[in-house]
Amino acid sequence: MLFKGVFALSTCLILDCFSLVYRSFFGLPTTIKRQDGQIINAVLGYYNTLTGLMEQFQPDYLFVASDHPSPTFRHEMFPEYKGHRPPMPEELRGQIQLIEELIASFSVPLISIPGYEADDVIGTITRYAPSSTHCYVITTDRDALQLVAEQVTVIAPNSKANKVFTPELVKHEMGVVPELVPDLKALVGDTSDNIPGIPLVGPKTAVRWLDMFGSLDEIIYNAHLLPGKAGRNLQENTENARLYRELATIERNVPTYCCWQAGRLEFSEQEVRETLDSLGIRASIPQVG
Incomplete structure (x- = not known):
């Protein structure tokens, strides 16, 4: 056992x-x-x-x-x-x-x-x-x-x-440690729960941002540094991102x-x-x- x-x-x-x-x-x-x-x-x-x-x-x-x-x-x-x-x-x-x-x-x-x-x-x-x-x-x-x-x-x-x-398998499969799973879902969404996520932010982008900044709060704080349409979408949806994380958090x-x-x-x-x-x-x- x-x-x-x-x-x-x-x-x-x-x-x-x-x-x-x-x-x-x-x-x-x-x-x-x-x-x-x-x-x-x-x-x-x-x-x-x-x-x-x-x-x-x-x-x-x-x-x-x-x-x-x-x-x-x-x-x-x-x-x-x-x-x-x-x-x-x-x-x-x-x-x-x-x-x-x-x-x-x-x-x-x-x-x-x-x-x-x-x-x-x-x-x-x-x-x-x-x-x-x-x-x-x-x-x-x-x-x-x-x-x-x-x-x-x-x-x-x-x-x-x-x-x-x-914990090791979660990191391998999800790209983030267990405690950051809600942050990841806030960015990419969750179709099973009907959580939209941030437009144009896919799993690879979300994991990269979380690797760079460590949490959704830090990503939002540094959103002005994020390039492209995905970065602009996050800047325009910061409150939604926080809401989606709360929905995804047990x-x-x-x-x-x-x-x-x-x-x-x-x-x-x-x-x-x-x-x-x-x-x-x-x-x-x-x-x-």
Whole structure:
């Protein structure tokens, strides 16, 4: 197991709920149903992912963070935020409660806070984790790369081999260190979140500017020195750039209602089995601990 054996750290898994829900839904056919006709492809895929992670990491703690259906503080700042995303497929909508039941059967906290996103809950948990704990964030959302640190690793699940984001890999792939990911997104934008970015500023230009000046604030301060149309665009959009960075920055001080010890992984195999039977899933129960 990474880190734990070397440094004798506790291990905490933090799952981005809807990131894995969508991955499960689109990864398995909707022809997977139980006897009453209820589609359960996402439920089955989520169970396989969850239990596979449990067996791989043998975590001491496990949390699931979820988006809240209410608008977030980012929507208040920028109404177009994530405005282009399609609605949830009806075949998936009917499985959400079942997935919540599945999570509850393992006595795992499912944390959702009005006004915030799952990323913010995840960021808060990693910030306040005990110093003796290594956190593994399981998500397909690259926004979470800004959280990567010595004791925070982001795992992007993959059917062949999970991708393990360390600070070194983030720097290699993004061109900047994890803490500068929001600055980078402010300049180039983020289509997945509908953040426009600065016109004509691409990844290479943004990374070059960040290498030269060290941060978005310093780039803005020295914007008069930047050549070409991209430089002029930044000069004309400095307030937008600051807004885009705020949209891209994970809030790490969310008022969560869940104490750390609530995440200690302890579950009743009988309760899990009863839930699986009610969901119409035949699967083994993970051996943890």
